[in-house]
Amino acid sequence: MAAKRKPRYSIFSLARNSMSHHQGWEKAWRSPDPKPEYDVVIVGAGGHGLATAYYLAKNHGITNIAVVEKGWLGGGNTGRNTTIIRSNYLQDSSAALFELSRSLFETLSQELNYNIMFSPRGVLMLAQTEHEKRAWQRTHHATRLNNIYTEWADTKRVKEICPIINTDPGARFPVLGGLWQPRGGTARHDAVAWGYARAADDLGVDVIQNCEVLGIDREGGKVTGVQTTRGAIKCGKLGIVVAGNTTRLTDMAGFRMPLESVPLQALVSEPIKPCLDIVVMANTVHGYMSQSDKGELVIGGGTDGYNAYTQRGSFQHVEETVTALVETFPIISRLRMLRQWGGIVDITGDRSPIISKTPVDGVFVNCGWGTGGFKATCGSGHCFAATIAKGEPDAVAAPFSLDRFSEGRMIDESVAAAVAH
Amino acid sequence: MLLIDCPCCGVSGEETEFAAGGEAHIVRAGPGSSDADFASYLFDRKNPRGVHFERWRHAFGCGKWFHMVRSTQTLEVFGVYKADVTSPPQDILDRVEAARAEGRVK
Ligand SMILES: Cc1cc2nc3c(=O)[nH]c(=O)nc-3n(C[C@H](O)[C@H](O)[C@H](O)COP(=O)(O)OP(=O)(O)OC[C@H]3O[C@@H](n4cnc5c(N)ncnc54)[C@H](O)[C@@H]3O)c2cc1C
Ligand SMILES: [Zn+2]
Numbered sequence: 001m002a003a004k005r006k007p008r009y010s011i012f013s014l015a016r017n018s019m020s021h022h023q024g025w026e027k028a029w030r031s032p033d034p035k036p037e038y039d040v041v042i043v044g045a046g047g048h049g050l051a052t053a054y055y056l057a058k059n060h061g062i063t064n065i066a067v068v069e070k071g072w073l074g075g076g077n078t079g080r081n082t083t084i085i086r087s088n089y090l091q092d093s094s095a096a097l098f099e100l101s102r103s104l105f106e107t108l109s110q111e112l113n114y115n116i117m118f119s120p121r122g123v124l125m126l127a128q129t130e131h132e133k134r135a136w137q138r139t140h141h142a143t144r145l146n147n148i149y150t151e152w153a154d155t156k157r158v159k160e161i162c163p164i165i166n167t168d169p170g171a172r173f174p175v176l177g178g179l180w181q182p183r184g185g186t187a188r189h190d191a192v193a194w195g196y197a198r199a200a201d202d203l204g205v206d207v208i209q210n211c212e213v214l215g216i217d218r219e220g221g222k223v224t225g226v227q228t229t230r231g232a233i234k235c236g237k238l239g240i241v242v243a244g245n246t247t248r249l250t251d252m253a254g255f256r257m258p259l260e261s262v263p264l265q266a267l268v269s270e271p272i273k274p275c276l277d278i279v280v281m282a283n284t285v286h287g288y289m290s291q292s293d294k295g296e297l298v299i300g301g302g303t304d305g306y307n308a309y310t311q312r313g314s315f316q317h318v319e320e321t322v323t324a325l326v327e328t329f330p331i332i333s334r335l336r337m338l339r340q341w342g343g344i345v346d347i348t349g350d351r352s353p354i355i356s357k358t359p360v361d362g363v364f365v366n367c368g369w370g371t372g373g374f375k376a377t378c379g380s381g382h383c384f385a386a387t388i389a390k391g392e393p394d395a396v397a398a399p400f401s402l403d404r405f406s407e408g409r410m411i412d413e414s415v416a417a418a419v420a421h
Numbered sequence: 422m423l424l425i426d427c428p429c430c431g432v433s434g435e436e437t438e439f440a441a442g443g444e445a446h447i448v449r450a451g452p453g454s455s456d457a458d459f460a461s462y463l464f465d466r467k468n469p470r471g472v473h474f475e476r477w478r479h480a481f482g483c484g485k486w487f488h489m490v491r492s493t494q495t496l497e498v499f500g501v502y503k504a505d506v507t508s509p510p511q512d513i514l515d516r517v518e519a520a521r522a523e524g525r526v527k
Contacts, residue, residue: 247468258464306441308493309470316437349464406460
């Protein structure tokens with residue numbers, strides 16, 4: 001049964017609801033009980049899972065879908081990331097996927113009728129060694145060949161774009177320039193999950209929270225359903241979109257994955273007056289930073305060196321990150337840090353994602369986004385939906401299939417987060 | 422912060438003194454194995470949420486490789502043992518079983 005179409009959010013609905021002290025807003029999505037059977041079950045209501053459900057319904061007319069989530073929607077890496085969006089990747093296959101995603105972000109608020117606060121404020125990736133300078137210049141040429149607009153910024157231009165960067169030539173790692181993508185930026189992470197959830201719900205998708213998948217049922221090499229904390233659910237097709245928990249799900253389905261799960265952490269400072277209106281990434285010293293609308297500096301750290309599912313991360317990485325950033329931005333040296341948290345990211349052998357069919361008929365995986373998949377939310381959902389609907393990967397997804405590991409078709413983007421993790 | 426006892430030199434140090442080396446006891450496929458088996462040897466990992474048998478190196482100490490057993494859920498370390506063995510010693514496996522019986526680890 002399709003949901004009743006929701007009233008649209010607009011300036012008029014805002015005015016109307018203000019008359020009744022905002023008591024009359026409808027729920028953004030239903031909280032349905034699971035039905036006994038769906039055409040497609042998606043495991044994981046992060047941005048990628050919700051986007052997949054939305055595009056399945058919108059682009060492929062498949063609406064008998066459940067998205068099952070063990071916690072609350074958007075509570076995984078989607079709600080824990082530092083929201084950097086860019087598409088200046090070296091390899092053609094990554095450029096196609098990440099630029100598809102970045103361009104979908106441009107109009108996502110209108111598409112979903114939900115303000116996801118896409119802010120194309122520009123992303124600057126600093127070059128702080130001669131080697132890094134050559135690498136970013138090579139990437140710059142590659143992106144231009146792929147019709148993605150980037151600029152090479154020399155040190156003077158870096159200082160113009162971002163006055164608080166220390167460009168002292170005597171620094172331990174002097175700024176030699178930077179790769180500048182003016183249409184990169186940030187978006188509100190929760191809003192991306194909420195917007196997709198609301199729009200998918202509107203198209204009839206059941207988003208079922210507090211529903212953990214505990215087992216995957218198969219018959220004759222084909223998926224038949226899932227066992228969950230809210231009972232058994234039958235399905236024709238199953239999409240696994242659970243980031244750091246992927247191998248737990250694929251263990252249930254009986255096949256192995258080229259993945260390891262590690263904690264990645266981030267932190268924010270106390271709020272201060274506007275001082276940074278772009279995103280800066282510094283690979284050599286290993287840190288990246290932007291300023292939120294609330295004024296907090298949002299800082300991304302490094303991954304832990306070993307597998308863990310602890311959702312917190314090691315303390316020394318916070319120290320390393322902050323040390324690096326103080327060198328790059330001396331004005332932050334007296335700031336206090338407000339909060340720190342971690343997410344569990346799934347890292348593949350070649351540091352590129354996997355969008356693929358699997359050895360089990362009807363089971364599809366979307367994973368391996370590691371430290372850099374928020375920016376890909378729209379594109380990932382878009383081509384994973386096509387892959388599930390058609391049973392074969394579409395042109396954008398094809399290079400990211402699982403068999404690239406046995407065929408030796410690695411996608412060498414080991415700087416997937418622009419800082420090497 | 423993990424506290425690790427190096428089984429090679431006996432020094433006890435914080436994790437920053439050591440470097441993690443990934444899953445242990447992986448057996449090389451081939452020669453003559455299929456592409457799929459070789460890819461699996463190179464890339465597929467158990468990645469458990471629970472007990473993990475792994476390799477470590479005392480990078481800022483004696484420099485030697487060794488093995489460690491750790492919970493990826495709680496970061497509890499169950500023990501360390503020498504590098505030149507293909508399976509863990511029984512006393513560490515007993516400790517893991519005891520932790521499982523107490524529900525401390527999966
Ligand atoms: C600290 C940090 C900073 C980051 N910074 C950036 C950045 O700046 N830019 C960028 O592009 N990317 C960044 N990333 C990466 C990005 O967050 C992820 O790649 C992306 O959000 C993954 O989205 P997802 O929907 O696949 O996963 P998630 O949002 O993690 O969703 C997976 C969901 O599956 C659920 N689940 C798991 N197991 C089960 C089960 N058994 N049954 C039911 N549900 C289950 C989980 O509860 C979770 O909600 C960062 C990540 C972290 C941790
Ligand atoms: Zn030692």
